[in-house]
Amino acid sequence: MDEQFEKKINKDVQASAHPITKNAADILSAYHEKEQKKKPSSYKAPFYGALGALACAVVALAVLLPTTIKKQTEGTSSLTEDYSLSDVEVSPLKNDQDVLGYELTTLYPLVKPLSTKGRLAAYSGAGLSLFEEAVAAYEPLQAPIRSTFLGKGEVLGVESGGYSGSYGTYSNKMVLPDVGELFFNAVSSRGRWSVLTGELAADGEVRRFEGAQRSTDASKSIFGLKLFGSDEGDYSIVEQKENQGRFAFTFQLYDSYQLTSSLNLRLMRANGKYPFILVNAFSSAAYETTTFKVLAVETNLYSLYTSKVSKISLSYENSQRIYKNNGSTITK
């Protein structure tokens, strides 16, 4: 590279660049204009409106609540009428009983909304039916969830993960958008995760990482992989947790110190087997955390439960994914 040429052309380009005509006062007045629009003209109308709505809600509850309670005592829950957890024989982890322990009564709340903003966003998503919304939210997650069920040897698209060996070695490969391909490997020894190593490949460059113990509590073993220094503004953390009988994998991506997306998979155990997964996925774009409970009925048949839709059946047939709910079908 000719340095003299570089200096000269850069100088010419700078000279020929368009000057910035917008001044600070223009921007400040645009900001104040927007702020003015946000302020309500009077507090009276919304206040009395809200008071009226509250009164209506109290009356409606007084009428509907006794009816609903009566109905619930007559019926059975959707969990018990469709399947028995002990019948499910799909997970490769069913032999690793000593590694993880789990009690059914400590089930993570299945439909817990994680933020008020998330709930607002869910209700404001007009245009799509609740079923369509739930399918759209589940689609990006289906590959890692299914590969977690199927275990080692199954590679779906860009992501794969699974266990092998009697000591519970967990390996996972995934593509992080805009970052690269991440592979990591964790080994459990005597019921605790003991080793975590990883590699990130991007544009032909491979960076290797070693996990560091993050918890001071000896009863837990939590490891984290730090991929980028915080001084660069962007960093990712991968954690492996084995805590109170629950295996969890968490991935979080930050941009400019703000959480932009996260994925949390919990492989749950019942009767010595691992038939279902709880997943929480947060997206800053929709400002929403979506929670799913996924039950593997067979290798190619899954039941999904969310807060929005009662039950969705998902089957994998001829490289297609068929979602069904109350007679409606969506094929992907």
Add this chain to the structure above:
Amino acid sequence: MNEEENEAIRKASRELKKDPDVAFAPFYELTKKRVYFLIYSFTHDYAISEDLMQNAYVSFLENLKKISCQLNPLSYLLSTARNKAIDYLRKQKPEYELDKDGNSELVGRNDPDEDDSGPLLKEIKGLLNPFEFRVYILHVLGELTFKEISSLVKRPVGTLTYTYSESIDKLQKGVNPLWMSNSKKR
């Protein structure tokens, strides 16, 4: 950007939180070039870049309470600007899935119909591919360091320095020698 400038921006943002009306002008002067040419590297249109720059600053002011001045307010501002530019292009040509799975180079194909850039920039744009043009503009006009560009375009610094050096080589071979002689007369 050196540590002195960084500290000046942090100081300006602290002042901005106290009184936006008084402190916005100095903060704007410190940062406008980077924001403007970042957006220009996507839109290739000066007028649109100014409008989007205004939107980015307004968003920044709206979110001022959430931003920590101890960290890097400029990084937040640049991310906002980048998102505004991508949103604009997405609305213009919705058929492209922008900035996802490494497709960010596609942005450069969505040139607006009217190109009001100077003749030299127009010639440079013709010689470089969209990604090279973006790196070149951000480094030369936006005066961003390769480390800063790296966090914006999500590419390693090594890739960017290589791309930049390739761009200069291409320009040396391709730019009309008349430009260089004109610059001597100036």
